Amino acid sequence: MEHVLAEMQEKIRHAHAVGMSLRIVGGESKAFWVCPDAQEILTVSGYSGIVDYEPSELVVTVRAGTRLAELEALLSENGQMLPFEPPHFGPHATLGGTLACGLSGPRRFAVGSARDFVLGVRILDGLGNDLSFGGRVIKNVAGFDVSRLMVGSLGSLGLMTEASLKVLPKPVCEITLEWPLSESEAIGLTNRWAGMPLPVSATSFEGGRLRVRLSGSEAGVMSAASKLGGDKVDSGEEWWRSLREQTAPWFHTGKPLWRLSVNSCSPPLGLSGSVLVEWGGALRWVASDHLPAQLYKTAQDHGGHAQLFRGGDTAHPKGSPLPPVLRKINRKIKQQFDPKSIFNPGIPSWL
Amino acid sequence: MTGGSTPGSMEPLRLALSRYLPSQDILIQPEELRPFESDGLTAYRQVPGLVVLPETEQQVQAILRTCHEFNVPVVARGHGTGLSGGALPHGQGVLLSLARLNSILFLDPLARTARVQPGVRNLAISDAAAASGLYYAPDPSSQIACSIGGNVAENSGGVHCLKYGLTVHNVLRVRMVTLEGEILELGSEALDSPGYDLLALVTGSEGLLGVVTEVTVRLLPRPVTARAILAAFDDVEKAGAAVARIIAQGIIPAGLEMMDGPAIRAAEAFVKAGYPVTAEALLICESDGTPEEVESEMGRLRALLDDSGALETRLSVNEAERLKFWAGRKAAFPAVGRLAPDYYCIDGTIPRRSLGQVLKRIYALSHEYGQEVCNVFHAGDGNLHPLILFDASKPGELEQTEAFAARILELCVEVGGTITGEHGVGVEKIDQMCVQFGVNELHAFHGIKSVFDPSGLLNPGKAIPLLHRCAELGRMHVHHNHVPHPELPRF
Ligand SMILES: Cc1cc2nc3c(=O)[nH]c(=O)nc-3n(C[C@H](O)[C@H](O)[C@H](O)COP(=O)(O)OP(=O)(O)OC[C@H]3O[C@@H](n4cnc5c(N)ncnc54)[C@H](O)[C@@H]3O)c2cc1C
Numbered sequence: 107m108e109h110v111l112a113e114m115q116e117k118i119r120h121a122h123a124v125g126m127s128l129r130i131v132g133g134e135s136k137a138f139w140v141c142p143d144a145q146e147i148l149t150v151s152g153y154s155g156i157v158d159y160e161p162s163e164l165v166v167t168v169r170a171g172t173r174l175a176e177l178e179a180l181l182s183e184n185g186q187m188l189p190f191e192p193p194h195f196g197p198h199a200t201l202g203g204t205l206a207c208g209l210s211g212p213r214r215f216a217v218g219s220a221r222d223f224v225l226g227v228r229i230l231d232g233l234g235n236d237l238s239f240g241g242r243v244i245k246n247v248a249g250f251d252v253s254r255l256m257v258g259s260l261g262s263l264g265l266m267t268e269a270s271l272k273v274l275p276k277p278v279c280e281i282t283l284e285w286p287l288s289e290s291e292a293i294g295l296t297n298r299w300a301g302m303p304l305p306v307s308a309t310s311f312e313g314g315r316l317r318v319r320l321s322g323s324e325a326g327v328m329s330a331a332s333k334l335g336g337d338k339v340d341s342g343e344e345w346w347r348s349l350r351e352q353t354a355p356w357f358h359t360g361k362p363l364w365r366l367s368v369n370s371c372s373p374p375l376g377l378s379g380s381v382l383v384e385w386g387g388a389l390r391w392v393a394s395d396h397l398p399a400q401l402y403k404t405a406q407d408h409g410g411h412a413q414l415f416r417g418g419d420t421a422h423p424k425g426s427p428l429p430p431v432l433r434k435i436n437r438k439i440k441q442q443f444d445p446k447s448i449f450n451p452g453i454p455s456w457l
Numbered sequence: 458m459t460g461g462s463t464p465g466s467m468e469p470l471r472l473a474l475s476r477y478l479p480s481q482d483i484l485i486q487p488e489e490l491r492p493f494e495s496d497g498l499t500a501y502r503q504v505p506g507l508v509v510l511p512e513t514e515q516q517v518q519a520i521l522r523t524c525h526e527f528n529v530p531v532v533a534r535g536h537g538t539g540l541s542g543g544a545l546p547h548g549q550g551v552l553l554s555l556a557r558l559n560s561i562l563f564l565d566p567l568a569r570t571a572r573v574q575p576g577v578r579n580l581a582i583s584d585a586a587a588a589s590g591l592y593y594a595p596d597p598s599s600q601i602a603c604s605i606g607g608n609v610a611e612n613s614g615g616v617h618c619l620k621y622g623l624t625v626h627n628v629l630r631v632r633m634v635t636l637e638g639e640i641l642e643l644g645s646e647a648l649d650s651p652g653y654d655l656l657a658l659v660t661g662s663e664g665l666l667g668v669v670t671e672v673t674v675r676l677l678p679r680p681v682t683a684r685a686i687l688a689a690f691d692d693v694e695k696a697g698a699a700v701a702r703i704i705a706q707g708i709i710p711a712g713l714e715m716m717d718g719p720a721i722r723a724a725e726a727f728v729k730a731g732y733p734v735t736a737e738a739l740l741i742c743e744s745d746g747t748p749e750e751v752e753s754e755m756g757r758l759r760a761l762l763d764d765s766g767a768l769e770t771r772l773s774v775n776e777a778e779r780l781k782f783w784a785g786r787k788a789a790f791p792a793v794g795r796l797a798p799d800y801y802c803i804d805g806t807i808p809r810r811s812l813g814q815v816l817k818r819i820y821a822l823s824h825e826y827g828q829e830v831c832n833v834f835h836a837g838d839g840n841l842h843p844l845i846l847f848d849a850s851k852p853g854e855l856e857q858t859e860a861f862a863a864r865i866l867e868l869c870v871e872v873g874g875t876i877t878g879e880h881g882v883g884v885e886k887i888d889q890m891c892v893q894f895g896v897n898e899l900h901a902f903h904g905i906k907s908v909f910d911p912s913g914l915l916n917p918g919k920a921i922p923l924l925h926r927c928a929e930l931g932r933m934h935v936h937h938n939h940v941p942h943p944e945l946p947r948f
Contacts (some may be wrong), residue, residue, distance in 0.1 A: 162705035163808050185707050214648065221654055222626050235897045243806040244838045245623065245878035247612045247661045248886075248893050249921065250905050254625070254657035263653070275707030297567050301591060303678045303747060325749035369646035371568045388648045409646030428652050431639050435908060436652050442904035456651045 107169065110153045111236075111267060117148055118265065119234035121448045128448050130261040132171065133198030136207050140260055141420035142450040150202050153267060158242065161186060165225060165242050167270040170202025177201055181273055189217040189274040191308075193350045202266045208258025211350040212308035212319070215300075215385040221257035223272045229256060229264035232444030242270045255439075261450045262457070263443040277307070277321035281331055282342025284317045289374045289383065292316040296386040297371050304330045310349055311383040312356050319346060349384070352416075356382050361393040362417035364401050368410035375404050391415075402426045413455075425455040433457070466549070467506045470527050474509060477519035482557075484508040493552050496537040496544040497599075500801075500855060501884055505532070505546030512557045514634065514670040521668065522638035524551055530914050531636065533664040535576060535607030538599045540802055541883025543611065543663045543919055550914075553668060555606050561585050562671070568646070569676045570629060575606025575669045579613075582674060591676035594621035597879075598787060606669045612661030614879040616712040616786075619837035620745075623879070625660040627675050633659060633667035636910045641667065658905065663881050663920040666909040680745035683711065685782045686758055688767040689736035693717055693832075694813030696738035699765035700836045701809050703742070706761060708754060712743035713837030714786050717816065720793065720831040720844075721785075727792035730785030733769060740767075740836065741786055743779075789833040790844070797829070797846035801858045805869030806878035809839045818868055819843055826861045840878035841869070867892055882920045890920075891927030899924055 121128050129144035132151055154171035161184040168177055174194050181187055191211030192204045205227075210219040226240030229252075240246055240253035256266055287295070292311040296318070299306055307321035318334070319342060320327045331338075339345065348354040357363065361379060368375075370387035379394025392401070398414065405412040411426035418424055428436060437457055440447070467485060474483055484490055485507045494502045506529070511517050524531045530550030537544055546552045558574035561582065565571070566589035571582055579600040583592040596615035597603055603613070609631060614623045621627070630644035644656040659666055690696040696715055703710065716724065718737040725732045732739060740762070744754040755772060762770050773779035785792075793800055807815050816832060823830040823845075834842040843865055847858040866876045866889045876882070876889040890899070902921045906913065 160808075160810060162701040163810060164704055165808070208649075208654075218622065218626055219649065221657055222622065231901070237897050237901060238895075239898060239901075241806075241873070241875050243808060243874050243878070245614055245618070245806045245835075245840045246875040247879060247881055248875050248877050248890060249882075249898065250666075250902050251612075251625070251657050251661055252901065252905075254654050257654060257657075258649070259653055275709065278707075297569075301566060301569050301589070301678050303681050305746075305750075322746075323750050323753050325753045326747050329747055329749045367647040367649050369568060370648075371565075385648060411645070411647065411649075411651045413651070426651050429642075431641060432643075432652055432655070435641070435655065438908040439653055439655075439905070442901070442908060454651075 107153060107155060114148060114150070114153065114265065114267070115230055115234045115236065118230055118232070118448070121146065122233050122446055125446055126448065127451045130265050130450060132200035132203030133173065133196060135194060135196030135199040136203055137420060138195070139415055139420065140207070140423050140453050142452050143421040144451055148265065150265065151198070151200055156180060157268060164244070164273050165270055166273055167242055167268065168201050169268050170200060170266045172201050174199040174201055174204055182276070185276055186273045187276045188223065188271065190214050190220045190223055191350060192220060193352070195351060201269060205257050205266060205269055206259065206261045212310070212346050212384060215309060215388065216307040217274070221254045224253050224257050224269060225272055226270040227253045227256050227266050228268035229266050231264045232446060232448055240270065244272060260454045262440060262454055264449065279324040279327045280307070280319060280321045280342070281327055282317055282319050282339040282345060283331060283334060283336035284315055284339050285336045286314055287311070287316045288314065289381065293371070293373065293383065293387040300370070300386050304334070308346055309384065309386050312381070317345060356380070359393040361395055363415045364392045364394065364412055365415045366390040366392060366401065366405045366410060366412045368405055368408035372408035375408065377401070377404060398424050422452050423455050428456045470523070470529055470551070471507060473523050473527065474520060477516050477523070478509060478511060482510040482512070484510070493534065493537070493546060493554070496534070496539040496542060498540050498542040498883065498885055500849065501542045501545050503546050503548050505552035506549050508552045508554060510554050510557050514558070514632070517553070517668055517670055518634050518638045518640065520551065520553060521634055521636050524914060525636050525638065525912060528912070528914070530917050532916050533606070533610070533668045535604030535610070536578070536602050538603045539607060539611060539883065540804070540880040541877070541885040543881050543883035543916070545884055547917065555604065555668070558670065564589070566591065570646070570673055571676055572671065572673045573605055574671060576604050579603050579605055579608055586676050590679050592679050593627065593674050594677050595624050595627055598790070605672050605674065609660055609669050609672055610662065610664045611879065611881045614835070614838070614840070616714055616835065618835070619713055620709050620711045621677065625657055628656065628660060628672060629675055630673035631656060631659060631669055632671035633669050635667045636912060636915045644673070646673070661881070663883065664916045665906055665920055666915070680711070682748050682751050683743055683745040683779060684751050684755055685741055685743045685773045685779045686755060686762065687732070687771040687782050688740045688742065688762040689733040689769045690738040690740070690766065691736065691768055693738045693816045695766045696740055697812030697816065697836070699740060699762055699767065700812060702765055703758065703761055704809065704837070706757070708757060710742045710758070710837060711745040712741065714741045715739065715832070715834055715836035716786065716789060717832040719829065720789055720833045723792040723796055723831060724785035724789045727795060728784050728788045730781055732785050736768060741782055786833065793831045793844045793846070798848040798850065801845040801847060801862055803841065803843045803845070803862050803865050804877045804880040805866050805874055806838065806840045807869050807872050807874035811872040812836065812839065815841070815868060815872060819865055822861060822864055826857060828858065828861060838878065839874065863889060884919055887919070887922045888930055890922045891930055896924060896927070899927065
């Protein structure tokens, strides 16, 4: 594998020397969202494999080109999982792409996001330097937390070659319950439940129906289920998968799909078009033709931000702008890691 | 390390600051400055040039702008409980205390968040949230005293972090003032925000990037019940193996702490927690949740511990007994403090699989240096806290202790761990940073520092060593077998 790393490093050094832009490519599974336009492609999928995994450590170290499906299968054999339940959006999704996009699935609501589970990364920066940050242990406060800075940076700061992640045991028992409710009732209820010691691990609301997943020990899940009532959904597992992967029919309306991340207690946002609510109210998917400015404003009024997720210009993705002071700092950070801006030109939208 | 500024040299700055602060909130007399000369790491002392005690964010902003203008170093201080000298003052600089920004601004029970000022004590947040059935999960042992601003600066952890995460996992938003006086709002009311994850970057940055003036934390519902189990072992390696087995079996206890023989005996002598004093290792393992969950987890834990060779396992039968089990652990530091005039606390983290082996090597080092060590630590996280006993009044003992501590930290790095799990680098572990990181990484850290603080006036000399310091120490770390800058001569 070392020669693959050396080749990637060489390519970056050359790009840096001649000022050529590179598009970092994992499994291309998220190209519907971000797909920068660059002079050359730098493929990471050849740099793959598990570097270290000892289940009792709850830590796995993986090369970035490793397929997410392969990693999840290995963890599953050992009764463990990636807690943030990342979407794959296709069979070729790699771990590197997953972290670069920083996307998390339904369980994010209960346990935390991709960045929360990253313990360390190895990267090639915009000069081709091979850098390691963080580590393979659960607690580490030596040096600035560059590992988490990489998550969600969309490959704009460096090429992630390896990452160490904290994993968790899979819950022994999971069930899904549903209730017919209005959107505002569902938002109110899920927020109240989140303040109670209940093993809620995911929520969704669409089409007048609230669904809730409970995860944990058999005893804990059963006692919570009897407290909450609702109707049991037999195809629960499929539902959460279709939500995570956005294969559920709701996601395919033909309209642009916006992702609004807001204060979980925000009432229904009052936007026309259909809405799907996740994360106990904190994530609102909106399929609509609204102008971006209106979505940015709505999201901001509710303490958050909006991004165009499907149906836009993937080389120049859209999202809420940053306040000028933060934009200045973001640009300087980019400058530090990739001084000649060779990685993924045109993204992220906030630069 | 005493001295401080020459008389009168701080006068122009004091005058400038007095435009923004009442004169009683600017301390300049030696006897007023003395209480600020060290944080929890008292081996390092330095009287600051002056101390300011602002009460508002605007004052903090004005102080920082003024210091920038005067080109004077600034060290932020919360409640001074840090254990790595992070809040050690600068002799010609300003010590900026955040202690008076101590209000809980807003607590939202439905959204499960609290917006607080940086000087609010960690435990005060949980106390305020209790009426809503909520609490703030990260619980450093110093939680009655330490500030939330300090917690953010150190990314502090506690005994419940294995299950509930560190500070970085429980903070939603931070307001921060840069040295140039710009106000940054990082994070939001939502679960994610546009832009690079500067909130994560700033958490654990030891006061080098900006001064935190407001923190929004996430609150969790209080578990209905909690029970603890005590397990005694005749050997640290057996106890270490039991820890690994618990985790491998898919159990994430709410707390999983370990004490070794010397620590058990010190704690028992101090608080009479009922610990088995002949044991060589003790595990305290807590389970929380609904009564049903706790019941089933306790059963599994007991079986696993018995099966791992525990001499004895004891389950708490009521809340009073659970608290008693914890009393010894919580009082372990002061208990050890009774054994010798001084102790030196180390904070390395290692992979759990190396627990037994590393403890044995620490014992061997203890023998080599002729100094006693007690171990009480967050076993579930692999976060060690060896406490080396010494007497600072004996010439050379502090230096020898530091050398011993450095060996332990290097051992942690050797087995794949890190030099600090939660206490931070500060001034204390700055040389070990050269062992942990290579030149390129250190260079990147300096780059990040320069983005936020180009003049380098915020907490200088802490957390990130200068490259030439590492080179002089001859401790340059060879990383992935590549010598950085092979073209340069070594010395
Ligand atoms: C007995 C004891 C037990 C402890 N147990 C634990 C434990 O279990 N887990 C753990 O993690 N730590 C523990 N600690 C260490 C310490 O309590 C933590 O590091 C704590 O977070 C420090 O908070 P403080 O307010 O005292 O900060 P200080 O000591 O005042 O400052 C610490 C650092 O933070 C910076 N800082 C402080 N406030 C701000 C601000 N508002 N903005 C920017 N920078 C700031 C300072 O410059 C300094 O670098 C313990 C300490 C003691 C004495």
